[in-house]
Amino acid sequence: MSAPFLFICLSLVLSFSFSSSTLYRMRKGSSLCVEKSGDVLISANRVFSAGFYPVGNNAYCFGIWYSRALYDGSHTLVWMANRDQPVNGRLSKLSLLKTGNLILEDAGHLTLWATDTTSASWVQLQLYNTGNLVLHTLEGKILWRSFDSPTDTLLPQQLLTKDTILVSSKSQNSYSSGFYKLYFDDDNILHLSFDGLETSSVYWPKPWLRPWETGRSAYNNCRTAVLDSYGHFNSSDDMQFSSVDLGVGSKRRLTIDADGNVRLYSIDERRRAWIVSWQAISNPCIVHGVCGANSLCTYAAETGRRCKCLPGHKMKNHTDWSYGCEPDFNFSCKNDDAVFIKFPHVEFYGYDIGFFPNQTLEWCEERCLQDCNCKGIQYKFDDFPNRGYYLCYTKAQLINGQHSLGFKNPMYIKFPRANLFSNDKTVQEFQLDCSRQVTAQLNRTYKKKQENVTVKFMLWFACGCGGVEIIGFLFVLYVLYKNSEGSNAIEKGYLHITIGFKRFTYAELKKASLNFSVEIGRGGSGVVYKGILSDNRVAAIKRLSEANQGEVEFLAEVSTIGRLNHMNLTETWGYCAEGKHRLLVYEYMEHGSLAENLTSNSLDWKKRFEIALGIAKGLAYLHEECLEWVLHCDVKPQNILLGSNYQPKVADFGLSKLLNRGGIDNSYFSRIRGTRGYMAPEWVFNLPITSKVDVYSYGIVMLEMITGRSPAGVHPMDDNGVMEQRRLATWVREKVHGATGNAPWIEEIIDCSMDGEYDKDQIELLVKVALQCADQEDRDARPTMSKVVEALLGHESDDF
Incomplete structure (x- = not known):
């Protein structure tokens, strides 16, 4: 059955149900049957309806939706009881048993869903004006409510808590559970995460930033968020935003969509369409998992988001990019069989095998060649103050790939040498440089004069395109330079160990501590001295006694310290790793x-x-x-x-x-x-x-x-x-x-x-x-x- 035909049938069914039924509550011993079009619960304000909703061919979910149809005849579902287990279109029913338990039966035999409630007193099921389906007693005691178990949508006045999660749909045409979640993590911060078949990761807020750098606060215990009736969203982690159409009366919903983005929608009553009034992420390529492994995501406001396989790779599933791409070649582990291809303005976030600061590109490539699990290297220049060297990240997987002029540094991906020339055209899709064209010898049967004209034309055309790209690239660099905040945010994606810290020189700390003269503590790991930093902050400077630790190991340990943040843990301000000197700089405790x-x-x-x-x-x-x-x-x-x-x-x-x-x-x-x-x-x-x-x-x-x-x-x-x-x-x-x-x-x-x-x-x-x-x-x-x-x-x- 086609989607338009399904929507038209559904609209007629629901319209008939509204005109022929005034069912506002459901009592003990009664049922709603899938075959009866009039078996629909309606809220008193007639805004919401609850009943069996068709989600496929002879497949129904018991759900809640906005009663009034949109311009195309469809309705907007806001909650489902059995989103991953649709019931049959015959003999299925929702029953409120005399025991007080509300159950959903498939074809009259298999119980797919239940509230697991019991009550000896009078009980009824009622759909409130807020869209909350509530099972309660005559005395008003609530036994169960749909607001406590949301699917992909948060309605006004509905709480999102530490015990509830919003889960996206699989796709725009499938209501089953997808790969994206909105929830409070153990750090008390509201997160968006990708939970795929093979990998999972957090992508919002930016995982490389500390909570306060994103305007969040981890110092809360309640872990609650709510969209109020005025259009304000408030979360206990200080996450706040407002709808552009503030005020009482507008119908709104906060939904985590199938593309992994959270959006606040408001209804345009005249056009009968939902309008986006806020969204969490402006660049959809930031969402993890959108293009799968071994692929790159590109985004432009004019063309939208696009996915593309890496050279030498092919799509795993031509109907779904989330499966990613797979190599169309065999790869041996011999160093001589592999080469690196440079991809400008490309990054792959996460899945690092190792991090190696202050290394040459040749050293980094050799490190990757020696590791069979290494797929490529991210090589970038660290222009953070008081530094100025290159950082090397070896990658175990090529996931969360993006191609954007906002990335100033290249990605080097490992390919088999035998496949290098056969895939040169795909490499050039990402880089057009006249000085570095990779060409192969072709058999030609035309005359030499014609060959010269063609070659000249192609050469001038390629150089012209390259010149345009270079001019565009320089313009983008200028814009990025003027807008340093944007570029800094991108750079921070690689600062695994330095975000929030200052790397002090040994001379700085020696001067701050007056040549380590004021001792304030001593322990098995080192001696602590009092010091005054250049910004006049009083600090505790710990000089570690085990100076035989390598810099990489020490920086990894500092990285761990940086991820620990609590009001009852001492705060670390910086570190020093210079020669054999290893020092940590803490806040001074009076x-x-x-x-x-x-x-x-x-x-x-x-x-x-x-x-x-x-x-x-x-x-x-x-x-x-x-x-x-x-x-x-x-x-x-x-x-x-x-x-x-x-x-x-x-x-x-x-x-x-x-x-x-x-x-x-x-x-x-x-x-x-x-x-x-x-x-x-x-x-x-x-x-x-x-x-x-x-x-x-x-x-x-x-x-x-x-x-x-x-x-x-x-x-x-x-x-x-x-x-x-x-x-x-x-x-x-x-x-x-x-x-x-x-x-x-x-x-x-x-x-x-x-x-x-x-x-x-x-x-x-x-x-x-x-x-x-x-x-x-x-x-x-x-x-x-x-x-x-x-x-x-x-x-x-x-x-x-």
């Missing part, structure tokens, strides 16, 4: 370490409890919320720093080991890490190292804050380090369990500097949490840091 403040008795109980909560939040972020899984491995008071308002920040987290979330490999830890007195028994007994080692150390630190005693100070030190670690926890546990009456143990263990000024309930809670964290016998009994945060926040909420 009140020093927790250890210093505990010995000086400068912390009252309120500050101590807030410090306990802040440390827990910082560790919970490292363990569960950031993109990397970070184990601190040395949680102790010396590594907890306090700011001007005594806000706690965990330090030295960037020098710990990074593990994949998928599993644990104890071979990463070649030696015992941590500080005697705070180390979990796993270190001594060579047990698998997990995040529970940090939980154990946290528990010991909390007991030290409560009692004012160090782990080694309660009893004489034993020869066995593990026994020493148990002393403080064992002593507190004995006091708690051996007490009689109304918690007299508090007075026995509390730091005497508190002088009776403390919150008894908070102490009981913190002691309980700390003892559970410092469980010696069963590490699995220790809670996660997120559970610790919940416990402490739960106590706080009781006070309000």
Whole structure:
């Protein structure tokens, strides 16, 4: 059945249903049947309808749509119950059972969808004026609502939360789930991502930028977004925009379309068409996965988006570009069989095998030739201040390719030497340069005079085209130079390790620290000095003691630190990698370490409890919320720093080991890490190292804050380090369990500097949490840091 004919039939069916039915609610024991055109729920304002909607030949979804048809007779679906499992056009029905469960049956036999609700009281299904399909009791208790499970559309007043996701349709002609998602990620930021069959990646906001560089904030816990009835969109991560037709009355919808872009639509009542009043992405080539692997996306406002296979490649599926292209040649792993072809103004985002700064093109090519998995290299000049060298990125896959004059640097793609000349015409589609034409000898049967005329004409024509391109290229460079913000945004796509950091010279830091004369801290990884930077910021400069680390490894570690961002982690401002010198530049914490403040008795109980909560939040972020899984491995008071308002920040987290979330490999830890007195028994007994080692150390630190005693100070030190670690926890546990009456143990263990000024309930809670964290016998009994945060926040909420 053709699409126009389907729309006309649907329009007639729906028009008849509107004129012959006034079904505003559905009660227990009733059903809506697919074969009855009048079985449609209508909102009181008649704006929305709910019923069986045809999505193919003898295929129906139960959905919600705008009642009034568009100019072409079609209707706009805003929600579907069974988008990926259409039902048959006969004997299928939606039934509200007497148990209170709403079910969708396919041909009267198979239940494809259900609300899984129960209620002994009177229940009804009603379509609200907002487009929300609600199952509720007579008393108004909501059992289920469609707003809590959106498909690809967000309606005004409908919340997008941490538990809901918008998923695009497969294509403009298919309503089934597609590859693009709009959702709140674990960093509390609203993201757009591509989730393909083989790869997945985030593309909005720009993944190489930090949240504040895109106008977002990760410091929120609610993770909610809403489009209000006036046309304003507000998100908890500070993402805001407004419709161009602000005001009450307009019909609007926010939809993630099949092309991976999110758009806000407003209805033009006169033309009966949806008008785009805002969109997330202006250049559709930024969307990942649009052209598939081994292809390039180009975009022009006049012609729109186009996909093109790389030279020597062919489309996998001629009906769908998302499948990408595949090589039309065989590739051996021998270095002599491969050459590189230069593609100006081309980039492939992501999927780097390695990053190598300050290397020659020849070195970079040789590196790629030695790796069978290397498909090509991105080679660019880094003109960031205080630098000025080339960066080499070797690519494992050629995905998310773009061709744009906005990219100043070329891409070098590896090809078999035997196929180089047979594909010269496709190479020239991206570069027309008279000085570098690749030609092949042809058999000619015409006269020499005619040959000379033809050759001259072709030569002049090619040179003319090249001249025009060079003039255009110089003009674009001038525009890009004048509009530096745009070019900088593109450049930042490759600054994996330098975004947000300044690369200091050793001389700068030596001058800032007065020749490293003011020492403010010392640890196993190095010495920390106070310094004043050239912009008058006070900084903590850490001089790492392990100077034998290579620059590439060090920069990779700095890159990891740069991706960690939390209010309870120390902020890194820059680094130095010069010769054997390795330094990190942090924000300066005015009140020093927790250890210093505990010995000086400068912390009252309120500050101590807030410090306990802040440390827990910082560790919970490292363990569960950031993109990397970070184990601190040395949680102790010396590594907890306090700011001007005594806000706690965990330090030295960037020098710990990074593990994949998928599993644990104890071979990463070649030696015992941590500080005697705070180390979990796993270190001594060579047990698998997990995040529970940090939980154990946290528990010991909390007991030290409560009692004012160090782990080694309660009893004489034993020869066995593990026994020493148990002393403080064992002593507190004995006091708690051996007490009689109304918690007299508090007075026995509390730091005497508190002088009776403390919150008894908070102490009981913190002691309980700390003892559970410092469980010696069963590490699995220790809670996660997120559970610790919940416990402490739960106590706080009781006070309000």
